[in-house]
Amino acid sequence: MTTTGEQWKQIESDYYMQVVNRMPMVLDHAEGTCVYDTDGKRYLDFTAGWAVLNIGHSHPAVTKAIQEQAGKIMQMSNLFYTIPQLKLAQILIDNSVMDRVFFCNSGAEANEGVCKLARKYGKIKKNGANEIITANNSFHGRTMGMMAATGQAHYQDNWRPLAPGFVNVDYDDIDAIKAATNDKTCAVMLEPVQGEGGVNVPAPDYFKQVRAWCDENDLLLILDEVQTGMGRTGTLWAYEQEGIEPDIMSVAKALASGLPIGAMLAKEEVASHLVPGDHGTTFGANPVTCAAGVATLREILDNGVLAAGRRASERFVGRLRSMEDRFENVTEVRGRGMILAINLDAEVSADVVAQCREKGLLVNNVRPDAIRFMPPLTVSDDEIDRACDILEEVLSGL
Numbered sequence: 001m002t003t004t005g006e007q008w009k010q011i012e013s014d015y016y017m018q019v020v021n022r023m024p025m026v027l028d029h030a031e032g033t034c035v036y037d038t039d040g041k042r043y044l045d046f047t048a049g050w051a052v053l054n055i056g057h058s059h060p061a062v063t064k065a066i067q068e069q070a071g072k073i074m075q076m077s078n079l080f081y082t083i084p085q086l087k088l089a090q091i092l093i094d095n096s097v098m099d100r101v102f103f104c105n106s107g108a109e110a111n112e113g114v115c116k117l118a119r120k121y122g123k124i125k126k127n128g129a130n131e132i133i134t135a136n137n138s139f140h141g142r143t144m145g146m147m148a149a150t151g152q153a154h155y156q157d158n159w160r161p162l163a164p165g166f167v168n169v170d171y172d173d174i175d176a177i178k179a180a181t182n183d184k185t186c187a188v189m190l191e192p193v194q195g196e197g198g199v200n201v202p203a204p205d206y207f208k209q210v211r212a213w214c215d216e217n218d219l220l221l222i223l224d225e226v227q228t229g230m231g232r233t234g235t236l237w238a239y240e241q242e243g244i245e246p247d248i249m250s251v252a253k254a255l256a257s258g259l260p261i262g263a264m265l266a267k268e269e270v271a272s273h274l275v276p277g278d279h280g281t282t283f284g285a286n287p288v289t290c291a292a293g294v295a296t297l298r299e300i301l302d303n304g305v306l307a308a309g310r311r312a313s314e315r316f317v318g319r320l321r322s323m324e325d326r327f328e329n330v331t332e333v334r335g336r337g338m339i340l341a342i343n344l345d346a347e348v349s350a351d352v353v354a355q356c357r358e359k360g361l362l363v364n365n366v367r368p369d370a371i372r373f374m375p376p377l378t379v380s381d382d383e384i385d386r387a388c389d390i391l392e393e394v395l396s397g398l
């Protein structure tokens with residue numbers, strides 16, 4: 001007997017910790033930009049598994065790599081050499097300004113690692129300096145440490161006391177970073193574009209100013225590229241568009257097209273402060289996950305995905321801007337590449353998301369008055385047009 005969607009929802013309600021208000025449908029399968037529920041209804045997924053499926057759902061090259069690797073060797077301790085992690089390390093280092101990488105399992109875990117690295121640097125090079133400046137409206141994950149790094153009361157208030165050593169200041173405000181810097185500061189950690197905070201793009205010279213301040217004060221610049229990385233903003237890494245190089249960066253989400261992975265990357269002069277025993281993980285750098293990562297990066301780098309994503313973004317932004325011109329309730333279009341948002345003139349984004357979903361489009365109410373779009377970079381022109389038609393229908397009925 002087949003379990004129905006309604007029965008699955010009852011099981012969730014009876015057994016699962018109730019930490020999320022789920023969407024009403026039970027998903028069954030997916031392909032490219034589309035997901036299908038247990039009733040066979042198709043949705044255009046402009047959330048891409050939360051900025052994870054940059055080359056679409058179940059990409060054939062990734063699926064093949066996973067299947068082949070799963071039958072070969074699936075897991076060993078990092079005490080042993082395994083090949084997929086070394087291939088993935090090579091591709092990442094060859095295609096970034098970083099010198100060394102360490103793989104883990106998620107964005108939050110990558111950020112825990114980068115903060116440990118910054119503290120070790122502070123301990124050895126800066127007389128024990130251990131404070132990290134982060135931004136208000138940031139999002140760095142939900143571990144005990146990253147709740148303190150994440151400058152949003154909503155993620156902090158129920159779990160005080162927060163881990164010490166993090167100072168939250170306003171984003172896109174160099175003077176706020178300067179004012180927060182003291183003898184104990186070892187690093188500044190920022191997202192190139194704030195994703196969960198509402199798709200906030202800083203002023204064009206902000207990162208150059210932050211880089212200069214970090215250089216003058218021997219502070220490490222950590223970029224959290226968990227959401228912006230892997231082509232989401234139009235270049236493989238968002239820092240490329242800022243004309244700066246970070247000292248450390250974290251990556252996760254799209255790196256293995258849906259298998260759980262995170263990575264911290266650093267320049268040699270920073271990475272060299274970690275020694276055997278300082279850090280580790282059981283599952284991180286798992287051969288299957290890393291084989292998926294290799295297939296993902298090869299697809300992005302070898303098959304024109306970045307250029308395709310930029311072209312798709314142009315088309316999408318063009319349609320969103322025409323909505324801004326024609327609909328009074330659209331007050332702003334913002335973002336970069338395929339991390340985009342529209343601002344609305346009222347707090348109706350939950351309603352817009354629900355109506356879009358009914359019509360077969362999945363988007364995110366990133367703020368009460370803002371809708372975020374993060375489709376695969378491989379989204380087709382037809383899919384963009386269909387999504388925009390749905391959105392226009394909903395906006396005109398508000």
Ligand SMILES: Cc1ncc(COP(=O)(O)O)c(C=O)c1O
Binds near residue numbers: 106141196226252
């Ligand atoms: C910028 C950024 N950093 C870190 C994280 C946390 O990643 P994870 O959910 O994999 O722990 C997220 C997740 O949305 C993110 O957007």
